[in-house]
Every structure is written in C-alpha cells, then in structure tokens.
Amino acid sequence: MIYTITFNPALDYIVSVDDFQLGKTNRTTEETILAGGKGINVSIVLRNLGFDSTMLGFIAGFTGEEIRRRLVETGYHTELIPIKGTSRINIKLKSYDGTEINGLGPEIDSENLQMLLHRLDKLQPEDILVLGGSIPESIPDSIYKDIMVRLSDKNILIVVDATKDLLLNVLENRPFLIKPNNHELGEMFGVTLNKRSEVIPYARKLQERGARNVLVSLAGNGAILISEKGEVFESPAPKGRLVNAVGAGDSMVAGFLAGWLESGDYGKAFRMGVAAGSASAFSELFATREQVDELLNQI
Structure with missing residues (x-):
C-alpha cells in the first residue's frame, strides 16, 4: 500500500488576474478551488496513473472539512x-507564475502528533510512504527524521519531498527517493543552479550523504536523476504550453513511483516522472494517464 502524509493540507485558491496591480482592486478572470498539499497532490496523480493510496495528515475547521469532503466525494481514501x-x-496567482500566498495552518499538539505516529506503526513491510511539504511551526523540523527512525525496522520505502532542514535531516536514514528542485538544492549549498550539468555534482553530494535516489526538477529545463545504481539520467522538459505549475513537482514524484512500481526500472521511472510533471504543468488540473503516455514519446 502507498501512504502519503500532508501535515498542512490546504484549499488551493488558484486565480488568474489580468493586469494585476498592487494597491488597487483586482478582479479574477478565472478561478479554481482544489484540495491541496504535497502528499494529497501525489495521491491524486497516483490514482490518475492507476495506483491507489491512503492520504494521512491533519485537517481543522470549516476549511479542513471542505478539504475532506472534496476528497471523499471524489473517491479518495483518506484518514485525515x-x-x-x-x-x-493558499492563494496561487496564475498570472504571475510561481507567485503564491500560503497560509500558516493550525497548531498540531503532541497528542495530535501521537495519533498519527500510532497510525504509522501499523504500516507493513514494503509499504511506501511519501513525506511531503511544509509543516506547521508547532512541529519540530526533525519530524520527518523521527518518522523514519520510528519505522526503520519495517523495510518501508520512504520518499521525501521537502526543503532544507526537513530534507537534510533525513539523509543519513537512507530515504528511497528525495526530490528537491534546483532552487532548493542550490539553497542547501549556497549556490545558484540553473543548468542540468550544474545540478549533477550537488545531487551526488546528497546521495553521498545517504539518499538512495535523487530526483531534481528544473521546471522548464527538465530534470535529472542520480539512481542508487550510479546511473545518471537527464532530460529536457517536453514541449508544451505552461498552464498551471501548481503541483508539477508532486506529479513528478507520483509519476516516478508509478513508473518504478510498473517496471522496477529507474530509467522508466524517471521518464514517467518527467512526463507526469510536465503533463500537470500543461493542464488546468493534474496529469492523466493518457496525457502522460502521450508525453512519454518526447522523452
């Protein structure tokens, strides 16, 4: 079974505004509301690609209930x-690619956290667990590492898609896959990385520190993968029109897992990851299997 954890789910309010102006009243020309958060996004794309999963995490208040309602009514399995x-x-302004205003989220106390940890204790050998996204300030930034240590004797494949300390803290616990983007990777080492060739040596450094597979997304410049077998895969992004970058990185994680589960081959997993991430970026919603299969021909 695949499980995804989203500590801080959100309603993503995705809007387009023509000629956005600061200090003035702006009106939307398009708007969409989606249940979001990295783990949730991964689960959505996984199902689109034919793999069911269980969403774990926390919800609170009327927005939390709306997140749960939207997911349950669409048929997803949740244990939020x-x-x-x-x-x-979270407000995502499509008119300015990458411009977001993300909320803080609720406080998660120790009792709440223990409820989730006890649920994780029930995971079985060879389950897959995806840890993704930010955490509320009430949770220590060692939480992903703490979870990995807690599950270390269960032979569970753990994927981590997070930034800075959340990611760096888990490396010695040998996560199956990590997926920083080029900006996050550069921030870890105090450098600017724009080209795939520049990314490779720094991705290797993360692997040397313990990560089994390192997948790095570079938005319009494609992606690279350093596999645990020492293979280096790289690809430019497929051709297409950027429609919505929200969740493209999460889609890449889902595509990688789907490709690996189907074949056990890291090359196939990498191609599926690039195709899924690009298909989501070229769509109003998340990648479908048909869109991914079509883009695979370009990679």
Missing part, C-alpha cells in the same frame, strides 16, 4: 485526523 483550528487557504 480532525484537530482544533482552521486548515489554511
């Missing part, structure tokens, strides 16, 4: 723990 407070709303 209700807590006090209000789940966040």
Whole structure:
C-alpha cells in the first residue's frame, strides 16, 4: 500500500488576474478551488496513473472539512485526523507564475502528533510512504527524521519531498527517493543552479550523504536523476504550453513511483516522472494517464 502524509493540507485558491496591480482592486478572470498539499497532490496523480493510496495528515475547521469532503466525494481514501483550528487557504496567482500566498495552518499538539505516529506503526513491510511539504511551526523540523527512525525496522520505502532542514535531516536514514528542485538544492549549498550539468555534482553530494535516489526538477529545463545504481539520467522538459505549475513537482514524484512500481526500472521511472510533471504543468488540473503516455514519446 502507498501512504502519503500532508501535515498542512490546504484549499488551493488558484486565480488568474489580468493586469494585476498592487494597491488597487483586482478582479479574477478565472478561478479554481482544489484540495491541496504535497502528499494529497501525489495521491491524486497516483490514482490518475492507476495506483491507489491512503492520504494521512491533519485537517481543522470549516476549511479542513471542505478539504475532506472534496476528497471523499471524489473517491479518495483518506484518514485525515480532525484537530482544533482552521486548515489554511493558499492563494496561487496564475498570472504571475510561481507567485503564491500560503497560509500558516493550525497548531498540531503532541497528542495530535501521537495519533498519527500510532497510525504509522501499523504500516507493513514494503509499504511506501511519501513525506511531503511544509509543516506547521508547532512541529519540530526533525519530524520527518523521527518518522523514519520510528519505522526503520519495517523495510518501508520512504520518499521525501521537502526543503532544507526537513530534507537534510533525513539523509543519513537512507530515504528511497528525495526530490528537491534546483532552487532548493542550490539553497542547501549556497549556490545558484540553473543548468542540468550544474545540478549533477550537488545531487551526488546528497546521495553521498545517504539518499538512495535523487530526483531534481528544473521546471522548464527538465530534470535529472542520480539512481542508487550510479546511473545518471537527464532530460529536457517536453514541449508544451505552461498552464498551471501548481503541483508539477508532486506529479513528478507520483509519476516516478508509478513508473518504478510498473517496471522496477529507474530509467522508466524517471521518464514517467518527467512526463507526469510536465503533463500537470500543461493542464488546468493534474496529469492523466493518457496525457502522460502521450508525453512519454518526447522523452
């Protein structure tokens, strides 16, 4: 079974505004509301690619209930723990690619956290666990590492898609896959990385520190993978029109897992990851299997 954890789910309010101006009233020309968060996004794309998963995490207040309602009514399997407070709303401004205003999210106390940890204790050998995204300030940034240590004797494949300390803290615990983007990777080492050739040596450094497979996305410049077998895969991005970059990186993680589960081959997993990430970026919603298969011919 595949499980995804989203500590800080959100309602993603995705809007387009023509000629956006600071300090003035702006009106949307398009808007979409989606249940979001890295783990949730991964689960959505996994199902589109033919793989079911269970969404774990926390929801709070009326926004949390709306997140749960949208997911359940669409047929996803959720085990989201209700807590006090209000789940966040994130604003994604499509008119300015990459411009977002993300909420803080509710406080998660020790009792809430223990409920999730006890649920994780029930995972079985060879399950897959995806840890993704930011965490509320109430949780220590060692939480991903703490989870990996707790599950270390279960032979569970763990994927981590997070930034800076959340990611760096887990490397010695040998995660199956990590997926920073080029900006996050550069921030870890105090450098600017724009080209695939520049990314490779720094991705190797993360592998040397313990990560089994390192997948790095570079948006319009494609992606690279350093596999645990020592293979280096790289690809430019397929051709297409950017429609919505929200969730493209999460889609890449889902595509990689789907490709690996189908074949056990890292080359196939890499191609599926690039295709899924690009298909989501070229779509209003997340990548479908048909879109991914079509893009595979370009990679």
